[in-house]
């Protein structure tokens with residue numbers, strides 16, 4: 001059917017389309033956002049933006065229980081939110097093929113940490129495939145659905161920002177038929193309660209040998225021979241870095257986990273030195289070290305433990321750096337951190353907030369986190385999505401007055417709501433500021449339930465945030481326009497000085513969304 005130039009995210013979506021999926025769910029997060037966007041815009045697959053990753057995982061898992069195939073995609077930290085259903089779904093197994101596409105972000109180009117999802121796959125005892133380019137991303141996604149149905153397990157596809165955000169040619173294939181819907185009741189295998197757990201765990205453990213057999217059968221990990229006593233073990237995208245070296249060295253290309261230990265032993269057996277290349281944590285290197293005395297990698301200090309590995313650090317290890325990476329290139333580049341756009345309503349809100357002089361401001365994750373930068377310097381802490389309100393409660397609980405929590409509309413719906421209920425229940429004295437710009441702006445303006453539009457662009461019910469906060473028991477709820485600085489300032493001042501949980505919803509659409517709506 002011919003080749004197409006595709007983003008890595010689109011290649012994964014295309015693999016899922018060709019695998020015959022019936023459903024896809026996601027919560028936006030760089031670098032994985034465009035997987036669902038591609039599916040929503042280019043297929044008839046039922047696609048949903050979920051309100052958070054845990055819900056996305058559970059709804060997609062529900063689809064798998066009907067015998068149909070489902071894809072769930074998210075960024076690496078999203079899996080922390082979804083980890084509860086994720087871990088136990090491995091015990092229960094799946095019915096229709098169920099694939100979890102994770103976008104890791106080594107280098108933290110757009111993330112709060114650099115965690116490596118291969119550990120999660122290993123922790124849950126499920127297979128994980130790691131493509132090295134767009135074509136493999138498509139093929140492996142398709143294969144992941146087959147493996148999922150063969151082993152009755154969720155399968156993870158782990159990719160990284162550089163692969164997901166790069167274009168490469170991808171061969172387009174035929175779309176397989178969807179599975180038919182069927183309901184099955186099998187309590188011992190579908191209900192995770194204590195009396196079933198040991199047996200479910202036994203079943204999962206018994207599948208570990210089968211996983212290795214399947215990985216072997218599909219030749220997902222390959223040895224490329226060459227006459228040298230030095231060899232490279234290259235995981236995922238680092239296989240491309242190894243090829244760019246243009247050295248005649250033996251390479252063990254790793255694309256699937258759990259690791260085939262015998263293959264590692266066979267590969268390192270006659271080598272004098274092994275170099276392990278992997279993006280993320282030294283997941284493979286720590287194992288290889290138990291099979292060979294001379295291993296170069298991150299643990300040895302030859303490659304950086306933090307940041308994206310990239311081709312530059314690989315070139316450095318092979319003393320090829322001068323051709324590729326002029327030393328200290330960064331000293332010629334001016335730092336250009338992202339800033340709040342001109343006209344951004346968050347800017348106006350922060351001006352009013354600073355004038356009201358809160359004692360401490362707990363931030364959250366979204367465009368509004370940029371308020372931590374000069375000239376505003378309006379935020380004192382930022383941890384993870386949904387943590388602003390809970391952190392404010394903790395700080396206020398120790399007698400600190402005038403604490404404000406700042407949270408965006410999507411983040412509030414994602415994980416802020418339970419924290420607000422918790423604050424009310426535990427009689428906190430805090431001001432909660434929901435910066436409602438009618439969009440998930442940070443990740444590219446996806447819709448939220450407060451806008452009333454679905455992933456497919458259809459109208460749906462609109463969530464009323466003010467009513468919701470009242471129903472949570474907030475002592476006061478005020479809706480202000482951040483462009484009206486006087487009213488916003490007065491509401492903040494009142495909220496900081498009045499005991500109880502006071503909520504301000506600063507409502508004005510993101511300037512970029514407003515511009516789009518006008519055109």
Ligand SMILES: Cc1ncc(C[n+]2csc(CCOP(=O)(O)OP(=O)(O)O)c2C)c(N)n1
Pocket residue numbers: 027028029030075077078081111112365366367368385407408409410411412437439440441442443
């Ligand atoms: C657990 C997790 N999921 C997803 C993300 C990606 N992400 C960063 S901010 C954000 C939402 C921002 O939307 P909103 O709260 O409405 O603020 P805005 O950017 O519109 O100001 C998302 C989805 C993340 N950092 N962590």
